[in-house]
Amino acid sequence: MAVPAHQLDIFYEDLPYKPYCADFLDRGLDIYPRFEAAKRRFIQGNQPCMVNYLFFDLDHEDSVLAWHTENLPPPYWTARNPKNGHCHICYKLETPFPTTEIASIKPIRYASAIQAAYAKKLGSDTSYSRLITKNPLHKHWDVVFWSDEAYSLGYLADFVDLDKKPAPEAKQQGLGRNCTIFDTVRHWGYRKVRTYLKENASYEAWFRAVLERVLKENEVFPEPLMYGELVQIAKSISQWIWHRFSLETFSEIQAKRGASGGLKRSKKYDDLRQQAIELRTKQKMSIRKIAEELKVSKTSVTTWLK
Structure with a gap:
């Protein structure tokens, strides 16, 4: 199946302006302008703090059709390693959503449950952080675009059974990490902010305390979130609590x-x-x-x- 040029253009336009990228992951990541990063084998597929795509890393042979075997909808594209058959499967979302806004916790939680259910069905690598994906713009991979449709979260959810109570491992992976930090730190914050209000502390002091707590919670994850994303999460939580609560x-x-x-x-x-x-x-x-x-x-x- 040929790769439609317009879908490659869409993926390129959706890339961050300066994405992380690499030719060999064991040598670390670089940050380059988009036009230069697009020449690398691996690239940051989503905008910082925004989810346009859901990526899944499958480390087994003949994995490129795992979505079909498991009766899941056709992905936007697959990028397969011709040497071992391992691949990345990508689904494009109809409506992107931020990962750092506490006001968006419901779609984050919903998407996290969908992501965990798809990973379980596909047999996706649980240690995959989903920051970097095989670059479909690079000729090193066998790339197939299976559908030009972007899916809503509701449509994707129709193909899997969502866990009402996330498993412990789901809270430690993918979007589950964002949900875990939001839930843990905001409940801590509701209690802790009273001390800062009573002492007439500044918002800056409160933000520093929240950021410190966010960084601490991030340490427990096998694949921690990036520092920039953590700063935005801390800003969202600290502002949400600070402007909604008083003595x-x-x-x-x-x-x-x-x-x-x-x-x-x-x-x-x-x-x-x-x-x-x-x-x-x-x-x-x-x-x-x-x-x-x-x-x-x-x-x-x-x-x-x-």
Whole structure:
């Protein structure tokens, strides 16, 4: 199947202006202008902090048709190593989305689940960071464009069963890393920001604290996220929390929770109080027996009977 020139042009135009690239991955990555990087065997396929494409690395022979074997939709392209049959499979997204905006956590979480499900079906290399892909513009690879369609996340999801609760390994790979950092650091931040507000600390001090926490969480991943992406994630989390919470907000939330909890406790004790009265008046039980029956203290029973 011939490679359509217009699809190569689209992929080229979607590349970062200065992407990471390499001819040999074991020699490290370089950063070059797009026109120069496009001459390398491996290239950064997505814009920084943006997902246009989903990439999967398959390290087994005859892997180029794994999508067909697993009844998945035709990919945008495959780039196959002619020496060993290993390949990269690429799906183009209809609507790209950012990976560093906490406001976009829902599509990130959704795409992460889809990515994990496709990787599982395809038998994709779990250690693949998805930053660098086999460059379909390079003649070293056997490249086939199977479809010129860009897919929505919903369409891709129709072909797989999504895990409602991500597996531990899924949280450590691909977009799962972004979700893990967002969830962990924002919950930490909701508690921690009160200290900075009480001390009238600057936003800059708060941002530095959030960035430090983001960097710490990133250390646990087998393939850590790039520093630039982590800075953007830290900015998003720190701004989101800083502009939405104040000491007054926390006081209101705690007051509502306290009132709600008080009502629940009051209802619970009303029931116990009524039972205590009935056991005393109708069954003539002693205070000690009532306390044992209701599993409460004798002091509580005495108070209720008054």
